[in-house]
Amino acid sequence: xxxxxxxxxxxxxxxxxxxxxxxxxxxxxxxxxxxxxxxxxxxxxxxxxxxxxxxxxxxxxxxxxxxxxxxxxxxxxxxxxxxxxxxxxxxxxxxxxxxxxxxxxxxxxxxxxxxxxxxxxxxxxxxxxxxxxxxxxxxxxxxxxxxxxxxxxxxxxxxxxxxxxxxxxxxxxxxxxxxxxxxxxxxxxxxxxxxxxxxxxxxxxxxxxxxxxxxxxxxxxxxxxxxxxxxxxxxxxxxxxxxxxxxxxx
Amino acid sequence: xxxxxxxxxxxxxxxxxxxxxxxxxxxxxxxxxxxxxxxxxxxxxxxxxxxxxxxxxxxxxxxxxxxxxxxxxxxxxxxxxxxxxxxxxxxxxxxxxxxxxxxxxxxxxxxxxxxxxxxxxxxxxxxxxxxxxxxxxxxxxxxxxxxxxxxxxxxxxxxxxxxxxxxxxxxxxxxxxxxxxxxxxxxxxxxxxxxxxxxxxxxxxxxxx
Numbered sequence: 001x002x003x004x005x006x007x008x009x010x011x012x013x014x015x016x017x018x019x020x021x022x023x024x025x026x027x028x029x030x031x032x033x034x035x036x037x038x039x040x041x042x043x044x045x046x047x048x049x050x051x052x053x054x055x056x057x058x059x060x061x062x063x064x065x066x067x068x069x070x071x072x073x074x075x076x077x078x079x080x081x082x083x084x085x086x087x088x089x090x091x092x093x094x095x096x097x098x099x100x101x102x103x104x105x106x107x108x109x110x111x112x113x114x115x116x117x118x119x120x121x122x123x124x125x126x127x128x129x130x131x132x133x134x135x136x137x138x139x140x141x142x143x144x145x146x147x148x149x150x151x152x153x154x155x156x157x158x159x160x161x162x163x164x165x166x167x168x169x170x171x172x173x174x175x176x177x178x179x180x181x182x183x184x185x186x187x188x189x190x191x192x193x194x195x196x197x198x199x200x201x202x203x204x205x206x207x208x209x210x211x212x213x214x215x216x217x218x219x220x221x222x223x224x225x226x227x228x229x230x231x232x233x234x235x236x237x238x239x240x241x242x243x244x245x246x247x248x249x250x
Numbered sequence: 251x252x253x254x255x256x257x258x259x260x261x262x263x264x265x266x267x268x269x270x271x272x273x274x275x276x277x278x279x280x281x282x283x284x285x286x287x288x289x290x291x292x293x294x295x296x297x298x299x300x301x302x303x304x305x306x307x308x309x310x311x312x313x314x315x316x317x318x319x320x321x322x323x324x325x326x327x328x329x330x331x332x333x334x335x336x337x338x339x340x341x342x343x344x345x346x347x348x349x350x351x352x353x354x355x356x357x358x359x360x361x362x363x364x365x366x367x368x369x370x371x372x373x374x375x376x377x378x379x380x381x382x383x384x385x386x387x388x389x390x391x392x393x394x395x396x397x398x399x400x401x402x403x404x405x406x407x408x409x410x411x412x413x414x415x416x417x418x419x420x421x422x423x424x425x426x427x428x429x430x431x432x433x434x435x436x437x438x439x440x441x442x443x444x445x446x447x448x449x450x451x452x453x454x455x456x457x458x459x
Contacts, residue, residue, distance in 0.1 A: 002421055003378040003398060040445070045378055045400075070267060076400060076443050096267050098443065121264065121305030123374055123402045166374055166402075197376045219377060249378040249398045 003249045004241065005045035005220040006210075006234055007199060008227045010035060012081075013053045014061040015068075019225055029228040033068045039227070040073035043234040045249055047077050048169070048199075048222060050101070052144075054082020063095050070096020078169075080128055089116050093124065101126040101169055104142040107149055107156075110163055117164030126199075127165040129157060131186050132173040138186060145173040153186070154193050161194045168194065169222070171201040179205025179225060187216035207232065207240040214246050251281050254297040256456065259287045259323075262313045263338060264304025268442040269452075273300070276453050290318040293326035298456065302442070303338030307347030307363055307405065310338045311355065320356075327358050330432040334455050337403060340429060340436025349405050359431050361410035368422035374404045381417040381427045381439070389435065389454045390416055390428055397447045399427070399439035406438070433459065 010017045010032055017029040029035070036047055049069065051062045059082065066079055079092045080101030089100045100120075106113050106127050117125045131153045132141045138153035157168060170190050172183030182200045191198045199220035200213045206226075213221045226232050238248040256273060260266050266286075273284050287299070301323075303310045314320050327333060327343075335343055347353045347363040355363070366373060378398040386392045394417075406425035407415075417428035419438070429436040435455065441448035 001380065002375065005377050071271060074268065074272070074443060074445050074449060076402075076440075093265055096265065098265065098268075121309075123304060123376070124264070167376065195371075195373055197372050197374070219372060 001247045002219065003045065003247045004214050005199075006043075006237055006248070007046045007048050007220050007222040008039045008044050008234070009201070009222050009224045010047065010049040011052045011224060012049050012062060012065060013051075014058050015065040017228065018052065019228060032065050033072060035228070036069040037072045039234065040075050043238060043249070044075060046075055046220065047073060048101070049077070049079050051079075051081030063091060066092060066095040066097060078126055080126070080169075085112065086115055086119065089120065089125075093120060097124075099124045099126050099167070101128045103128040103130065106160065107140060107142050107151065110159065113160055113163035113165055117166065122164050122166035125165055126167045126169050127160040128169040128171065129153070129160070129190075130171050130173050131183075138189070141173055145176075154189055157190045157194050161196050165196060167197045167199065169199045169201055170218070172203065175203030176201070177225075178203060181205065181209040182213040182216065182218075182221075184212055184216050187213070187218055191217040207237060210237050210241055211244050211246065214241065253281045253283045255295060256282055256284050257287045257291065257296040257299040258284060259299060259301040259314075259319060259339075261301060261303055261310050261317070261319070261339070263310040264302065266302055269300065269302045269336070272442050272449055272452050273456065276449075276456050280457070282456065287319065288317065291322050293322045293329070293331070296326065296331070298332045298334070298459070299323070299326060300334045300336070300455075301339035302336040303342070305338060307338055307341055307349045307355070308351055308353040310342055311347070311353050314342075324356060327356065327434060330434070332433045332459050333435065335434075335436040336442070337438060337440060340438055341405065341407065343429065343434065343436050344407060344410075347405070358434060359410065359414050359429055359436070361407050361414075363405045364408045365405055366422055366425075371422045374402055375421045376402045378444075379419050379421060379439075381419055383417045384412075385416055387416070387430075388458045390430075390451070391454065394447060394451065399437075399441065399444040399448060401427075401439045403438060
């Protein structure tokens, strides 16, 4: 049986893992390579790392960090943040990423999804979608939630699938960073409308939240703070999910 | 003592970084040598060949053709030499692939590569799933039975002889997750991404065959 994936997410600046609430008040949580190694050894099913300050200066160090991480883990690695064109995708895959996640660039230029999936295969193209409720509608937001686009969330999710995305990383900006649980309503709407895997992101604070995330039909559950702060070990989450009947890799 | 030569084919179909590193770690301090194959090669100068692959069947076949790898690889396989195909590297052992367009494969293990039948499934089949052994041997030992490995694919080996299926996995249906014919092995999952069990499998392949 296919297992629900537990995916720690590293928000990275250069080579440090950081955490900010709603992308503000940034705090350093630790060294990215050491944390990646720890998660790989302690039962993470996949790792996700995002360059959250992809400036020209920081980028070189970030790519080196991707290389170092790829060398010390043997689970799949998804890398995103600051991916703007095909050459960025190639650079990250060459640095050792197994999948690359595209966000704002896909919104601005949807053709990029098709080009990237034709070039590298759908299996390594993840489209990260940030969603937010605005005037009664679920909209796609970009620039870390600062810009609300005209795109309707569900239409966009269907569109990225038709363009060749292999997976959707779905973050609700309404629940991200506040640890009150995943946005079940938003996630269910997305998973019901696409047939590619969806990773739920944004809002985990308790063990039950992981279970509720599983109930949205998301096959990957992504979390950051609860792992970085050592509130829960990955094993603890998996044992809990297993006790609720959720298939996990123990 | 003469060193055994392992060939790792770079079919320009996804990253060979992880598998390259895994092999290097395993052969460190042992009488083996790793050579990356990027074009025509003399098939008799390799003791083992590993072909990892991602993406589409047709793409890998056409890359191998362009790189002039098909002919020596076929000669190598016809001699029942030791081979490990990973993901699409396994799939091209079949007669035909039905991804994108119908493509002729290497025809080593009879069968076709077709999409999962169940339309309600989440596709690709992505994540960790269990392998169930039909048989075991020196490489695929009993210790791998019921263990989880990392999969990412939308197409599966169909119309294959039961005797060529060493292990199967369930996702909407049963499908072959390890195929074998003589010294030729194919795994649908990615052992290089499958943590300790995956590394043990690669280790067994290199050291025990």
